[in-house]
Amino acid sequence: MLTRRYLEQKLKMHHLRAVEAIILHRSLLKGAAALGITQPALTKTLQELEDILQQRLFDRLPRGVRPTEAGDLFAQFSRRLLAEIRRLDEELDRLSGPEGGTVAIGTLPVAATGVLPGALTRLKQQHPQLRVRLEQGRTEDLLPKLASGEIDLIVGRLYEPSIPDGFLREPLWEEPISVLARLDHPVFRLPEITMAALRPYDLVLPTVTQRVGQEIEVFLERLALAPTSSLRSSSYGFIREMLHGTDMLSIMPRLMMAGDLLRGTLKVVPLPEKAPPRPAGIILPPNRVLPAPAHAFLAALRAHVAEIGERGLTSITTSNSSAAESDRTRSRRRR
Structure with missing residues (x-):
């Protein structure tokens, strides 16, 4: 007979942050350094959590650790819970002032140095109280954060997924x-x-x-x-x-x-050889309404991209209601 774990009473924030750090760094030592605590303290927290869950969360390896199936499952839930708590913090900021709030943006490296600075400059001019949180990385690293709600959207090159993943991809410009x-x-x-x-x-x-x-x-x-x-x-x-x-x-x-x-x-430099197309734009979650700060950022991004297009520096992709359909929908249509 299974005994109740009473997770709603026993789980604490430091348990969630501990697993997030260990998963990210795949090491107790590096995870402890990221949290600003000692390795013995992190080990004690992990043991306490495994006792609460009645599951082993990580296998110890000669170098680092590897999450078990239970560890991966707990990490998924903790990531979502921490994202929701961050969102609550940001929404409370928004309530404290009409121009408050935070937009969380995932960005690919080229967009981070290219279109993003101009878009953010425009955003801060129009909404000086709005705060921006940036996460830079590869598409495959940012998509799980988009799915969990840690970020609102991703900006950058739109690589075709190897299999339909359900995210909404909207091309806005070309970056040849x-x-x-x-x-x-x-x-x-x-x-x-x-x-x-x-x-x-x-x-x-x-x-x-x-x-x-x-x-x-x-x-x-x-x-x-x-x-x-x-x-x-x-x-x-x-x-x-x-x-x-x-x-x-x-x-x-x-x-x-x-x-x-x-x-x-x-x-x-004008060349006789035309470069292959490289569509870029935004990636959005399929079943989540964007908060007002994210809509404000999108308006600034579209305006900045339009200015770049008017200067003849890139081709602009015209958006319509079908442009942002999910990959899953497009996959069904091809069948």
Whole structure:
């Protein structure tokens, strides 16, 4: 006969935070450091929680820990509970003032340095009291947080899911891989820009994510560009300085340098070879109403993207009622 666990009486917030930290870092030592406590204290909390649940939550490995089936299950529930508590905190802020509240945004790295700064600048001008919480990462890391309610939406490149996942994907703009150079670069004085004219110049290339890196390499092969030397960096600031201060060229998602393109200090090098399409936009949860702060952010994002399009820096995708349908719906239609 099973005995009642009385979880509603025994579970405490520090139990939830402990499992979240251990799951995230896959280590008691690193999890304890993230929580600002000692490893023995975290071990004691975990033992206490396992006694309450009457389940082992983690298997100890030679290096780190691995969640059991019960550990994964508890982590899913604790993630949702912590997200709801954060949401409650943010909603109470909203009630304290008409312009209050928080929007939680997940962003891919290219969008974080590209369209997001301009959109957030516009948002803060229109809603100065609204707070923004950013989570940067890969799509596969951000989707579980979107599902649990930790974030309101995801902004960035829209990669096609390997299987329908039910999330709503709405394309808003294109961010093609492009060649960028400073405004007064010698290539812009040529009567005709050819691939041969670009080959003498060294490249400074971003190392943002493996996916973006692969797309850049494929585009380099299509252009038959094999520079004598090139630099690679994950630093947005370093790449900007090299582009502005030297004759180096860069190949990257065009709107990664949206601010400099809008200011006119960098320019897209026109090429005879058209880049493959790279749709970008937003990912939304399918069955959750967006809070007012998220709607305010979306309005600012759409306005900023529209300005970029009007300047001729990217193609804008026109949204309609069917644009944001779920992948599951589209999958049914293809059958």
